[in-house]
Amino acid sequence: MKTDFPERYITLGLKIAYYRKKKGYTQEVFAELIDRSTNFVAQVEGPGCVCGVSLESLFRMAQVLDIPPSKLLEDD
Helix, strand or coil: CCCCCCHHHHHHHHHHHHHHHCCCCCCCHHHHHCCCCCCCCHHCCCCCCCCCCCHHHHHHHHHHHHCHCCCCCCHC
């Protein structure tokens, strides 16, 4: 995927992985809860991976993780 913001995608993936692990979910369980494949979750969370995420997926992830969607997008 070509993007001008690769670091933002990488940071998003790291945040998703952080909050998923904080909730105690494996990638497999999390994927099932957000109605996506384990491969999708692994790609999004992959170190150095620039993988796009739809708003629908982002909102589902945030809902399952019990955090506001903005938490995944804000700069720390």
